[in-house]
Amino acid sequence: MISFLPIPSYIKNINKQVSIISAFLNVRPCCRILILSFFVLFVFSSFETKAQSSSKLAEFCAATAGDDATYLKDFVIELDAAGADGKSPEQMFTLLLSKNSEYRFTVCNAEGSAGKAIFQLHDISKLYVTSYNASTGQTYQSVNFQCQKTGAYHLKVSFLDGKKGSAVVVVSFIRTL
Amino acid sequence: MYVIYINSSLNIKDNLNVPYEEINKGVVDVEEEAVKSITENISSPVEIAALIKSLGVPFNKGFLAPTEYADNYSTNYAQAFALGVFSADLGYLNMYNKTGSVIDYLSTIKKLADAINVGQYFDFATLKRLAANSANIDSLKYISVHSFNQMDQSLRQRKRGNLSSLIIAGAWLEGIYITVQVAKNNTDSRLTDKIGEQKIILADLMTLLISYAKDPIFRNYVSEFNQIKSKFDMVQITFEQGEPITIEENGMLTVIQKDKSIVHVTTEQLNDISKTIEAVRERLIRK
Numbered sequence: 001m002i003s004f005l006p007i008p009s010y011i012k013n014i015n016k017q018v019s020i021i022s023a024f025l026n027v028r029p030c031c032r033i034l035i036l037s038f039f040v041l042f043v044f045s046s047f048e049t050k051a052q053s054s055s056k057l058a059e060f061c062a063a064t065a066g067d068d069a070t071y072l073k074d075f076v077i078e079l080d081a082a083g084a085d086g087k088s089p090e091q092m093f094t095l096l097l098s099k100n101s102e103y104r105f106t107v108c109n110a111e112g113s114a115g116k117a118i119f120q121l122h123d124i125s126k127l128y129v130t131s132y133n134a135s136t137g138q139t140y141q142s143v144n145f146q147c148q149k150t151g152a153y154h155l156k157v158s159f160l161d162g163k164k165g166s167a168v169v170v171v172s173f174i175r176t177l
Numbered sequence: 178m179y180v181i182y183i184n185s186s187l188n189i190k191d192n193l194n195v196p197y198e199e200i201n202k203g204v205v206d207v208e209e210e211a212v213k214s215i216t217e218n219i220s221s222p223v224e225i226a227a228l229i230k231s232l233g234v235p236f237n238k239g240f241l242a243p244t245e246y247a248d249n250y251s252t253n254y255a256q257a258f259a260l261g262v263f264s265a266d267l268g269y270l271n272m273y274n275k276t277g278s279v280i281d282y283l284s285t286i287k288k289l290a291d292a293i294n295v296g297q298y299f300d301f302a303t304l305k306r307l308a309a310n311s312a313n314i315d316s317l318k319y320i321s322v323h324s325f326n327q328m329d330q331s332l333r334q335r336k337r338g339n340l341s342s343l344i345i346a347g348a349w350l351e352g353i354y355i356t357v358q359v360a361k362n363n364t365d366s367r368l369t370d371k372i373g374e375q376k377i378i379l380a381d382l383m384t385l386l387i388s389y390a391k392d393p394i395f396r397n398y399v400s401e402f403n404q405i406k407s408k409f410d411m412v413q414i415t416f417e418q419g420e421p422i423t424i425e426e427n428g429m430l431t432v433i434q435k436d437k438s439i440v441h442v443t444t445e446q447l448n449d450i451s452k453t454i455e456a457v458r459e460r461l462i463r464k
Contacts, residue, residue, distance in 0.1 A: 055323075062319055071319045072221050073326060096381070099374060099438050100367050101224055128421050129432045144431040149416065149438040150374040152381075173224055176231040176367065 053110070054168060061108035061170040065142065069104050069172035075155065077117060077169065082162025090158035095171065099150045102174040106142040107131060107157070110166040115159025117167035121145060123153050132160070146177060222265035222352040223322065226272035228371055229359050236273040240355045241266045242462050244285040249463075253293050254394055257340040260289040261347020262462055264325055269355060271318050279308040279317070290328060293340055298327040339389040346398065347461075349375075349382055350405075354458045357451040372447060373440030376409040401457045408450045413441040 058074035065071070079089045097103060107117045118139060121129035131140045139160070159165040242262050250256045267282045283304050290296040304320055307313040325344075332341035353375055360368045383399075383406055390399045419435025442450075 055327075058323070059319070062323075067315070070223055070227070071322055072223060074323075096378060098224055099370060100228070126421070126436070128434060131430075140430050142429065144429060146431065146433045148434040149436045150377055150414075151438065173221070173227060176224075176228045 054166075057108055057110055057168045058170060061106055061168045062172070064108060065104055065106040065170055065172045068174055069106075070174075071170060072103075072173050073171045075157070075169045075171075076166075077157045078166045079115070079157075079159055079164065081114075081164040086162065088158045088162035090156050093155045093157075094152055095155060096151065097145070097147045097153050099148055100177045102144055102146045102177055104142055104144050104172045104174050105129065105131070105155070106170045106172065108141070108168050108170070110168070113159075113165040113167060115161070115163030115165030117157055117159055117165060117169070119158075119169055120156045121153055122156070123149075123151060128153075144174060148177075221322070222268035222348055223272065223318075225265075225352040225356055225371065226269045228367060229269075229355065230272050232359070232363060232365050232368065234359050234363060236269075236275060237358070238278065240358050241269065241282075242351065242458075244281050246462055247285045247288060250289070250292075252394065253340060254343055254398070256289045256292045257343040258347040258398070258461060260286060260293070260328075261344040261349070262351040263289070263347075264321075264344070265348040265351035265355070267321055268352075271314065271321060274314050276308045276310070276314065276317070280305060283308060293332075293337075295328040295331055298331060299324045339392065339395060342385045342389060343398065346382060346386060346402065349378065350402075350454070350458055350461070354454055357447075357454055360447070361451070369442060369447065370440045372450065373412045373442040374414065374438065376412045376414060379406055379409055398461070401461060405450070405453050405457055408446070408453045411442075411446050411449075415439045415441065 054076045058076070061074065062069075062071040073095070075091075075093050077091045079091060082088050105119060105121065107119055109115075109117055116139065118130070118132040120127060120131070121143075129143050129145050131143055132138070155169065155171075157167070157169055159167075242259075244263070247259060247263075250259050263282055263286050267279065267286065270276075270279050270282060283301060287296060287299050287301040290299045300320060304317065304324075307317040307320065329341050329344065332338065332344075353372065356368065356371055360372060379402070383402060386395075386399045386402055389395045415438075417437040417439065419437065421435055422433045424431050424433070
């Protein structure tokens with residue numbers, strides 16, 4: 001009777017993990033060290049590669065912002081596709097902007113990103129900037145914001161149509177007003 | 178953040194039968210969240226330097242902190258704070274294209290960054306090469322600021338947000354110090370606004386610093402910054418509402434904000450702020 005019951009998937013996964021560990025323990029100690037070293041190297045190099053690629057994208061995006069722009073900060077965005085509820089995931093950052101300053105917000109999508117990143121800038125009471133015009137469908141890579149009120153602002157980034165994606169938003173200083 | 182402060186003043190360690198490590202672990206987690214949102218809030222010295230330059234004020238090397246003090250900083254706290262001070266100076270030098278003086282500041286920053294184990298994010302060789310030619314000023318500006326952002330991020334990820342907050346505090350103090358020096362001989366309202374609006378920024382900075390005040394050495398920094406804050410308490414900031422205007426020119430979208438923040442500060446208050454900033458900076462950079 002019992003043998004006809006379906007095996008739950010998490011037990012199957014545990015079995016798989018146990019067999020990997022057993023196979024690992026059966027190899028010679030010197031080989032074990034070698035395998036472990038490769039594993040550690042793989043894990044760390046993938047972290048580093050990710051950091052380097054977002055750093056490269058930020059550098060590229062800062063250059064895209066224009067000759068009149070002085071780089072201030074970049075925000076790295078990585079979001080999954082929308083879930084079953086259809087709601088697009090979004091990432092929010094808080095930044096302080098100063099009166100009498102003009103800023104430029106520039107968005108750059110990572111190579112191979114399925115989604116196209118769009119952003120909004122708002123404070124506690126009002127939406128000021130949006131890089132996507134829903135009525136025309138037009139998107140803007142850069143938007144300037146002439147700030148007249150010192151305070152905290154929120155930068156909200158998401159991907160069009162709830163697609164999965166990765167991108168960088170660079171904030172640059174343009175001029176004193 | 179206020180919960181942390183109140184808890185620490187109640188001295189939980191003595192009154193409740195909870196392992197101190199557990200209490201401390203919770204505090205560190207909350208601090209990380211707070212640090213993340215607040216550090217992205219602190220305005221950049223680049224903007225202050227740009228404002229000063231736009232007013233036609235000539236470069237003044239006398240405003241900068243002397244690099245010879247760098248060897249005297251014996252604690253990680255003093256080194257982190259000085260790193261922030263010199264980073265603001267670097268921003269000021271870069272804004273005026275003073276690539277000749279930059280190398281001295283770059284090597285001091287590198288030394289301090291190494292001392293707190295974030296030297297790997299400061300590509301001294303590349304920065305030094307860029308500083309050798311004034312045509313590279315844009316790259317120099319980008320790599321300088323980006324290196325600081327990376328150092329800040331690394332410190333926070335390694336649960337050393339206390340050092341990150343001191344870098345931010347040092348950069349803020351040096352930025353406002355240079356501003357008040359310029360304001361002594363220039364009455365442009367944008368300078369007065371820039372000084373007065375620091376009340377908003379300082380409030381954020383104080384929240385950040387207070388979260389680490391359980392450390393006795395750190396508490397000294399909080400106490401020094403509190404003196405500055407007490408002077409800014411007198412400054413009034415009011416707000417006016419307005420609807421933003423959007424214009425599109427050559428494919429570039431520009432949004433003009435019509436809300437306004439208005440700074441109300443008297444000459445006497447400005448003098449008070451100025452004197453306190455000078456005294457605090459003098460004490461902290463000589464440590």
